[in-house]
Amino acid sequence: MNVMNAFSTPSIENVAHNDDQATQKETTPNAYVRMEDVGHCYDPTPDGPMAVQHINLDIYRHEFVAVVGPSGCGKSTLLRMVAGLLIPSHGEVSVFNKPVTEPRDDVGIVFQKPNLLPWLTVKKNVLFPLKHKYGHVSLEDKKRADELLTMTGLASFADKMPDELSGGMQQRVGIVRALLLNPDILLMDEPFSALDALTREQIGFDLLDIWRDHPKTVLFITHSISEAVLLADRILVMSKRPGTVLDLIDVNLPRPRTAKDMNSTRFCELTETIRGHIYEPHSRA
Amino acid sequence: MLNFVRSSIIAIAIGSCTAAMAADHVTFQLDWLPGGDKAPVYVGIQEGFFRAENLDVKVATGRGSTDAITKIATGQADIGMADIGALMAAKAQDDVPVSAVAAYFTQAPHAFFVLSNSGIHNIKDLAGKKVATSPFTSSNAFLPLVLKQNGLSDKDITLIKADPGALGPMLMTGNTQAIIAWVTNTALYKAQAAQAGKTITVLPWSEGGLSLYSSSIIASDRFLSERPEVAKRFIKAFEKAVVYTYAHPEKAGEDLHDIVPEVDPKIAAAQIHSIYDLVYNKISQSDGFGVLTAKRLTTTWQYVAKANDLSPDSLNPEKIVNKAFMPTPN
Amino acid sequence: MNHTPAPKAALHAPQQSHNSKTTASGVKQWFKKQGYRFAPWLFFISLLILWESICRLGHVPTYILPSPSSIINAFFNVSFSRWMVHLWATLRVALLGFIVSILISIPLSIALIRSELLNRTIYPVLVVIQSTPVVAVAPLIIVLMGTGDASRVLITCLITFFPLVVSTTTGMLETPQELIELSQSLRAPRYRETWQIRIPYAIPHIFSGLRVSITLAIIGAVVAEFVAAEQGLGYFIQFSTSFFKIPQAFAGLVFLSAISLLLFKSVHWIQAWLFPWSLPKKK
The missing domain is CATH 1.20.5 (Single alpha-helices involved in coiled-coils or other helix-helix interfaces)
Known part of the structure; x- marks a missing residue:
């Protein structure tokens, strides 16, 4: 296994940059993940209902984009398309201007539930993606796992079993596991929704710290409006099924953000706007 | 090294050859679990009758006559014992490659068992009484015939069916006035009755007019054609074992117990005493031990055909016997 | 896998301190x-x-209902070595059938999970085999395969494999879909998805299947002995009944149940020893 320096910029970026210039055409510069008129229908019949449709979105490198919308609006569908786990039936998803046609391994995924393997210790859970992908882990990999655990304050739990940890701790391990392969894209599917409110806020700030120190392109799915505003650079607001883009909002709150920001006028305006989008009649079209 | 291997292979080969030459292996199939009535084959092993004929005999237990016939037909055993009626019925419907070679019981073992104080002294007295039997016994087929010979029909009795193990207790507790069982089990029922402070009386069907062959020695046709000398030697030794068994029931019980430790030697001896008449009777005296006569085979077949609802023409009863191996009357 | 026994100790600790308060x-x-x-x-x-x-x-x-003392008496009237002969005969067939069953069921379950075609073609056959009463088929198996251990092992297998297939497939199917997606996103080879995710996830289910199967294995061996055997506890019970030795038959039955219970517990112990994480948590 090629051991990357923990958080170095992957070399793939340069390649992509060249690609970018070569095929520049009408593309926005620096667009990293791009969705062009993306739609998906799970039903193979020609007139099957669309889960999502007409999604156009450019995500920039190391940008934090949150997706909010009512349940069942196809947020997770979007995430799976970026991961390459799902190929859209309409339109195209591309990363570095290359269409996504198969599962990508430069993405890290954090799920709603921690989904740790109950038979492995915390450290082995963190190392699991490597073990699973390559069949073995090297000493360097173990060192890297230790670094990540230390960074997230989990070092003392390394040899514990998942069921000895609280829900919040388990989800932290889930995030560390997603970071192990040093992915450039971090996909998070309602990662904190199973946690209690206090833990949820704390782990959100922890995530921002990690993201600040080790920038990644983040696609963060949530049904919490305030969470989206607190964390994201931009927020994609989706309508209910079939999911379409209702609005794309620039958050423009200064970083680093703290709990105090939640009392600011800007914060309240934003949450109001989003709430308006979701509850206004036009969203039911 | 190679020489060593080669010579040891040869040595083993010679060893196994001489072992094979030392004694002929014969598998003897019983039609039920070991008991006093199955003693002769064990006596043959323990008393050395088989060894004297250069035979190495292995005994396999069975689960009924049909089971024994099937196992012999499929080559899992060479020779064994089963009810000749079952063999006739099997041969009439399907030409199984099994033949009878000698008689063992020249009378039917079926009987009614009643409590001695019940006032039932013969089969005719059963009119209007409750009779219990087990569901799968071959006796059931002969029941209408024996009733008819005693001037009764199956409407004159109330027949109830129960597990074989329940019959004894039912009789002792008065749930039924009579049970149908084999005289081979007389000793067992007597012991059970004694425990309840009662005595029982046996009414054998052979004394009630049912005169036929029953348990016989049968062998696979392949065994008889491929190893006729072994078969002849086996039958000769078996005959000696039968004589010894019924002359020394106590010793026979011990012999059986030595091979099958679960068998109580005293009960086995009592069983042997109680079935003496099935082996040694007027028939065996006049025809000679082990002989199956054409006349009695025909009578037996008539009963079997009637009992099993088979056409009397569907079998020539003499054809089921391979006379070449039958003991000669002395 | 190295598991720390620490949590168990922690679970018991509060009770003890409570006592001394x-x-x-x-x-x-x-x-x-x-x-x-x-x-x-x-x-x-x-x-x-x-x-x-x-x-x-x-x-x-006693022929109606033997008393416990007569059963105990009967038990000690049979020599230890005879008990061992019968026990070994039954245990050998039951365990061999059980092991063969495991060796068949687990790969079969994996195949069923991985191939929709196999699932559609083989599963109905399995259901048919399962719904055929083994007691009825046993004599045919003896005729076809002889009176040796092989046919008794086969009879035992027929009775034990289905619960194992069902529990293993159920367990493998209950693996969280998200972990399967994780595996797919890593583009890991399929066999690692099976061995590193699905099978371990199925362990609790596999063990409940094993617990059912081990008791069925004893039943299977006894059924086989009823049809053809010269030794074994089933044979011993049948034999005792044929001699109207009811207390002795009961003694055999009690011994058989004790062995069944012991095997059942052993499966639990093996699970606790090898896969402590797979046991339900005591709260």
Whole structure:
């Protein structure tokens, strides 16, 4: 296994940059993940209902984009398309201007539930993606796992079993596991929704710290409006099924953000706007 | 090294050859679990009758006559014992490659068992009484015939069916006035009755007019054609074992117990005493031990055909016997 | 896998400290605890006493209902070496059938999970095999395969493999879909998805299947012995019944149940030893 320096910029970026210039055409510069008129229908019949449709979105490198919308609006569908786990039936998803046609391994995924393997210790859970992908882990990999655990304050739990940890701790391990392969894209599917409110806020700030120190392109799915505003650079607001883009909002709150920001006028305006989008009649079209 | 291997292979080969030459292996199939009535084959092993004929005999237990016939037909055993009626019925419907070679019981073992104080002294007295039997016994087929010979029909009795193990207790507790069982089990029922402070009386069907062959020695046709000398030697030794068994029931019980430790030697001896008449009777005296006569085979077949609802023409009863191996009357 | 026994110790710790807190309630607690521990035994023993007294006072003959004392007597009347001969015969067939069953069921379950075609073609056949009463087929198997161990092992297999297939496939199917997606996103080889995710996830299910199967294995061996055997506890019971030795048959039956229970517990111990994480958590 090629051991990357923990958080170095992957070399793939340069390649992509060249690609970018070569095929520049009408593309926005620096667009990293791009969705062009993306739609998906799970039903193979020609007139099957669309889960999502007409999604156009450019995500920039190391940008934090949150997706909010009512349940069942196809947020997770979007995430799976970026991961390459799902190929859209309409339109195209591309990363570095290359269409996504198969599962990508430069993405890290954090799920709603921690989904740790109950038979492995915390450290082995963190190392699991490597073990699973390559069949073995090297000493360097173990060192890297230790670094990540230390960074997230989990070092003392390394040899514990998942069921000895609280829900919040388990989800932290889930995030560390997603970071192990040093992915450039971090996909998070309602990662904190199973946690209690206090833990949820704390782990959100922890995530921002990690993201600040080790920038990644983040696609963060949530049904919490305030969470989206607190964390994201931009927020994609989706309508209910079939999911379409209702609005794309620039958050423009200064970083680093703290709990105090939640009392600011800007914060309240934003949450109001989003709430308006979701509850206004036009969203039911 | 190679020489060593080669010579040891040869040595083993010679060893196994001489072992094979030392004694002929014969598998003897019983039609039920070991008991006093199955003693002769064990006596043959323990008393050395088989060894004297250069035979190495292995005994396999069975689960009924049909089971024994099937196992012999499929080559899992060479020779064994089963009810000749079952063999006739099997041969009439399907030409199984099994033949009878000698008689063992020249009378039917079926009987009614009643409590001695019940006032039932013969089969005719059963009119209007409750009779219990087990569901799968071959006796059931002969029941209408024996009733008819005693001037009764199956409407004159109330027949109830129960597990074989329940019959004894039912009789002792008065749930039924009579049970149908084999005289081979007389000793067992007597012991059970004694425990309840009662005595029982046996009414054998052979004394009630049912005169036929029953348990016989049968062998696979392949065994008889491929190893006729072994078969002849086996039958000769078996005959000696039968004589010894019924002359020394106590010793026979011990012999059986030595091979099958679960068998109580005293009960086995009592069983042997109680079935003496099935082996040694007027028939065996006049025809000679082990002989199956054409006349009695025909009578037996008539009963079997009637009992099993088979056409009397569907079998020539003499054809089921391979006379070449039958003991000669002395 | 190295598992720390620490959590178990932690679970018991509070109880102990509670005991030593106040002596009065501690004594009460102690009696309560001992009561819980011995209640099943006390109940069992009183049941035996009741049974014994009914047999004695009611003069119930042993061929109707043997008393516990007559069963115990019968048990010790059979020599230890004979018990071992019969036990070994039954245990050998049951365990061999059980192991063969595991060796068949687990790969079969993996195949069923991985191939929709196999699932559609083989599963109905499995259901047909399962719904055929083995007791009815056993004599045919003996005819086809002879009276040796092989046919008894096959009969045992037929009776034990289905619960294993069902539990293994159920367990593998209950693997969280998200972990399967994780595996797909890593583009890991399919066999690692099976071995590193699906099979371990199925362990709790596999073990409940194993617990059902091990008791069925004993039943299978006994059914086979009823059809053809010269040794074994099933044969011993049948034999005792044929001689009207009812207490002896009961002794065989009690011994057989004890062995079944022991094997059942052994499966649990093996699970606790090899896969402690797979046991339900005590709260």
